[in-house]
Amino acid sequence: MDKLEYELVTLYNGKQYFVLESLMYEYDIYDLILNVEEENDTKIVIQEIKNGKTVLSEVTDKYLLKTLGTMFKEKIESKQNNIN
Amino acid sequence: MDTEVLETNEIVVPKELSEYLEEDEKALEIFNTKIEDVVSREAELKNEIEEKEKEFERRLEEFKASLEKEKEDQAKIFSDRESELSKEKENLESIKSEQESKKQSYISSLMNINDAYASKMGLIKNAIDIASDNESLKRALEEEQEKLNDDLSKEYENRKTELSTVLESIGEKKEEPVIEEPKVTEVPVEEPTVIPTSEIIETHDDNEVVSHESREDVINEIYGSKEVMEGHVFPYLNGLIGE
Numbered sequence: 001m002d003k004l005e006y007e008l009v010t011l012y013n014g015k016q017y018f019v020l021e022s023l024m025y026e027y028d029i030y031d032l033i034l035n036v037e038e039e040n041d042t043k044i045v046i047q048e049i050k051n052g053k054t055v056l057s058e059v060t061d062k063y064l065l066k067t068l069g070t071m072f073k074e075k076i077e078s079k080q081n082n083i084n
Numbered sequence: 085m086d087t088e089v090l091e092t093n094e095i096v097v098p099k100e101l102s103e104y105l106e107e108d109e110k111a112l113e114i115f116n117t118k119i120e121d122v123v124s125r126e127a128e129l130k131n132e133i134e135e136k137e138k139e140f141e142r143r144l145e146e147f148k149a150s151l152e153k154e155k156e157d158q159a160k161i162f163s164d165r166e167s168e169l170s171k172e173k174e175n176l177e178s179i180k181s182e183q184e185s186k187k188q189s190y191i192s193s194l195m196n197i198n199d200a201y202a203s204k205m206g207l208i209k210n211a212i213d214i215a216s217d218n219e220s221l222k223r224a225l226e227e228e229q230e231k232l233n234d235d236l237s238k239e240y241e242n243r244k245t246e247l248s249t250v251l252e253s254i255g256e257k258k259e260e261p262v263i264e265e266p267k268v269t270e271v272p273v274e275e276p277t278v279i280p281t282s283e284i285i286e287t288h289d290d291n292e293v294v295s296h297e298s299r300e301d302v303i304n305e306i307y308g309s310k311e312v313m314e315g316h317v318f319p320y321l322n323g324l325i326g327e
Contacts, residue, residue: 003210004293006300013290018303020317024214027207034306034317042320045291049203051195054293069324076317080307 004031004047004054011056017043021075025068031056032072044068194243201236205229 005022017033024030028046033056035041044065045056059065097105208229215221306312 003213004296006298006303007296008299008302009293009296011290012288012292012294018299018306019296020303020306024207024211027204027211029207029210032317034312040316042316044324047206049199049206050289050292051199052202053289055289056291056293058291065324066326069321073318073321073325076307076313076321080313 008036009033009056017056021072021079023068023071023075025071030059030068030072032076044072190243190247197236197239201232204232208232 004019007019010016016036019031019033021032031045033043044059046059048055208225212225
């Protein structure tokens with residue numbers, strides 16, 4: 001599976017996203033992505049392998065989103081502190 | 085001397101002539117007897133011919149009846165055989181259909197295993213990369229990777245045996261497809277050693293990643309952009325957390 005952190009990814013439907021952060025949670029890899037054309041379109045997606053190809057599927061489970069949101073926020077804040 | 089002629093009805097036949105006539109009479113009787121014999125023989129022969137003709141007719145009728153019966157029997161045998169062959173054909177079609185279904189199910193099952201394997205291997209490899217500075221965690225993940233490879237190897241052997249058994253049961257042993265045994269030594273992240281299922285069925289998902297390029301510089305700019313981070317990213321995360 002490709003490591004997509006800090007990458008500009010292009011999906012099969014033509015949409016492009018910046019992968020701001022990636023993290024692993026319970027053996028799955030999740031990405032925080034930002035739409036290139038619509039800046040307010042931010043999502044948390046899970047990386048999956050289908051037919052041998054990497055697919056990004058939006059996470060919809062509210063409990064999981066809360067957990068991942070917390071983890072991403074901590075990671076980004078930590079990184080911002082280091083930059084500053 | 086006077087001659088007196090006396091009238092008489094008596095015919096005087098000379099003796100020789102009488103004997104001759106008697107012989108002639110006998111000859112005539114013999115002829116008559118012979119003629120009667122010939123007539124009788126002719127009648128017998130006529131009867132005999134008629135009998136033979138009747139016998140011939142009877143045997144001809146018998147032969148024709150026997151031929152007709154044999155024809156009917158053969159037609160019945162042919163019809164029965166045709167019916168058996170039709171049933172056999174239907175049976176074979178059914179087996180073929182069933183085997184085709186099993187084959188599709190088998191391929192689908194292999195694809196699922198393949199996907200699950202590729203996914204897990206990718207996760208473990210990424211985890212190893214992330215944990216490169218933590219030797220004990222890295223070792224544990226490498227052990228997990230090795231265990232997964234062993235499991236896949238065993239699964240491969242099981243599936244191979246199962247496939248072989250199925251093919252033997254339908255008499256297609258010689259046509260057994262060759263399945264490449266997955267390598268169990270090293271699994272690079274970029275190119276998993278398992279056969280990509282995309283080679284079997286070419287499908288695309290709208291959210292499939294078709295290309296990616298490193299843009300760490302841009303991401304850093306985004307990190308530095310208050311408009312993006314404070315305006316969109318953090319509000320989104322805070323919304324999830326419920327803050």
